[in-house]
Amino acid sequence: MDRLVISGGTRLRGTIKASGAKNAALPILASTILGAGECELSNVPRVVDVVTMIKLLNLLGCSISQEGDRVVAKCDQLRSSEAPYDLVRTMRASILVLGPLVARWGEATVSLPGGCAIGSRPVNFHLAGLAKLGAEVSIEHGYIRARASRLKGARIYCDVSTVTGTENLMMAACLADGVTVIENAAKEPEVGDLASFLVKRGARIEGAGTDVVTIEGVGQLHGADHEVIPDRIETGTYLVAGAMTRGDVCVESCRPDHLESLTLKLRACGVTVEEGKETLRVRCDQRPVATDIKTGAYPAFPTDMQAQMVALLAISRGTSVVTETIFEGRFMHIQELQRMGADIKIEGHHAVVTGCERLTGAPVMASDLRASAGLVLAGLAADGVTEVSRIYHLDRGYERLEEKLGALGGIIQRQKGSQSVKIA
Ligand SMILES: CC(=O)N[C@H]1[C@@H](OP(=O)(O)OP(=O)(O)OC[C@H]2O[C@@H](n3ccc(=O)[nH]c3=O)[C@H](O)[C@@H]2O)O[C@H](CO)[C@@H](O)[C@@H]1O
Numbered sequence: 183m184d185r186l187v188i189s190g191g192t193r194l195r196g197t198i199k200a201s202g203a204k205n206a207a208l209p210i211l212a213s214t215i216l217g218a219g220e221c222e223l224s225n226v227p228r229v230v231d232v233v234t235m236i237k238l239l240n241l242l243g244c245s246i247s248q249e250g251d252r253v254v255a256k257c258d259q260l261r262s263s264e265a266p267y268d269l270v271r272t273m274r275a276s277i278l279v280l281g282p283l284v285a286r287w288g289e290a291t292v293s294l295p296g297g298c299a300i301g302s303r304p305v306n307f308h309l310a311g312l313a314k315l316g317a318e319v320s321i322e323h324g325y326i327r328a329r330a331s332r333l334k335g336a337r338i339y340c341d342v343s344t345v346t347g348t349e350n351l352m353m354a355a356c357l358a359d360g361v362t363v364i365e366n367a368a369k370e371p372e373v374g375d376l377a378s379f380l381v382k383r384g385a386r387i388e389g390a391g392t393d394v395v396t397i398e399g400v401g402q403l404h405g406a407d408h409e410v411i412p413d414r415i416e417t418g419t420y421l422v423a424g425a426m427t428r429g430d431v432c433v434e435s436c437r438p439d440h441l442e443s444l445t446l447k448l449r450a451c452g453v454t455v456e457e458g459k460e461t462l463r464v465r466c467d468q469r470p471v472a473t474d475i476k477t478g479a480y481p482a483f484p485t486d487m488q489a490q491m492v493a494l495l496a497i498s499r500g501t502s503v504v505t506e507t508i509f510e511g512r513f514m515h516i517q518e519l520q521r522m523g524a525d526i527k528i529e530g531h532h533a534v535v536t537g538c539e540r541l542t543g544a545p546v547m548a549s550d551l552r553a554s555a556g557l558v559l560a561g562l563a564a565d566g567v568t569e570v571s572r573i574y575h576l577d578r579g580y581e582r583l584e585e586k587l588g589a590l591g592g593i594i595q596r597q598k599g600s601q602s603v604k605i606a
């Protein structure tokens with residue numbers, strides 16, 4: 183298994199470009215099932231989750247090819263309506279083929295996503311919503327089975343705002359008879375990006391990006407071209423890296439308006455943040471100061487940036503309270519940060535972080551995608567060498583991470599399998 187070996191203590195400086203958003207590209211790719219006609223997508227990140235989604239769609243009968251950041255997709259016929267456990271267990275977002283398959287082909291068999299290191303992640307709202315749209319839904323032998331000769335528009339209220347749940351139901355409703363209204367819909371920018379793509383393909387959707395989305399079903403969707411929005415979590419990760427290493431980092435081709443909850447908190451920590459139209463630059467020449475963080479649904483502070491901010495607060499002046507409200511098991515990075523000298527106590531869904539002057543490099547183990555990112559940032563700011571193992575989690579969602587950090591002056595190398603790397 184690959185590991186990252188990081189020699190900490192270098193101030194990161196320079197400019198890098200944001201990649202396309204994984205969490206927008208995945209539902210957009212899944213939505214290609216909804217109609218015939220070629221779709222050309224650009225700014226698609228080259229990450230393992232995208233490769234997995236393309237593999238799954240090809241298995242179902244779509245024809246998808248990727249070259250660089252461009253993907254050409256066509257879905258004229260279906261070979262299978264089953265998303266097998268082997269693929270779904272590696273990527274929870276595979277659940278996103280459920281709504282499109284039922285809507286276009288009348289049936290779907292999708293493995294229930296496996297357990298995940300960030301807590302229980304039920305899909306009950308996806309299933310209840312599909313049932314409201316008239317699908318017959320059951321769970322058999324670990325698989326969700328859904329059938330409907332034609333879905334029918336309905337009013338769907340989600341008790342909790344769910345990102346992939348909203349996306350699944352919005353896609354399904356595009357081909358339903360009549361009007362669907364999703365209430366307490368997720369407002370994340372990735373939901374809005376999916377809706378823009380669907381509208382280009384002939385869907386009738388209003389209100390995406392607000393908590394009430396209205397979809398009027400149409401007979402079919404056609405092909406369209408689309409550029410995926412920049413990845414706000416990847417952007418945020420590099421900004422926090424700049425701040426933690428007392429550096430000067432600029433991320434280009436990003437969306438500052440999608441990152442306001444983060445830039446507000448970075449400023450509260452004493453970091454200088456400059457916003458351009460499509461750029462964000464952070465500068466920090468002293469120890470950041472403590473601030474409290476509470477994760478929540480967009481536009482609140484993203485849970486996907488929590489681990490990275492905990493790493494920053496671990497070296498800040500003062501004590502911060504970090505409250506995780508979305509996933510109960512999303513503090514796995516804390517135990518590893520403690521191994522690097524961080525002073526953090528977990529009290530239920532709060533982490534009390536008392537900043538220390540310096541972290542010290544150590545071997546640490548990644549438990550999920552953003553926990554891994556938090557550990558990499560801690561390693562960049564720490565004294566000495568940090569080895570982050572199980573980085574297959576990182577590869578799910580960060581494109582060319584070592585290359586981008588290396589371009590900023592970070593000393594970071596990938597160690598393949600049992601190979602050992604010496605860092606001067
Ligand atoms: C591929 C993708 O876009 N992943 C993102 C998506 O995940 P994902 O869409 O899985 O997360 P949700 O928005 O669904 O989860 C939000 C909350 O709702 C709960 N819930 C969700 C669905 C359901 O049927 N029942 C239920 O109880 C979850 O347990 C969680 O507590 O949003 C999360 C929250 O911003 C992010 O961390 C993930 O990066």
Ligand SMILES: C=C(OP(=O)(O)O)C(=O)O
Nearest residue numbers: 205274275486551552579
């Ligand atoms: C949790 C994440 O992804 P997923 O929902 O695909 O597990 C993430 O992107 O941080």
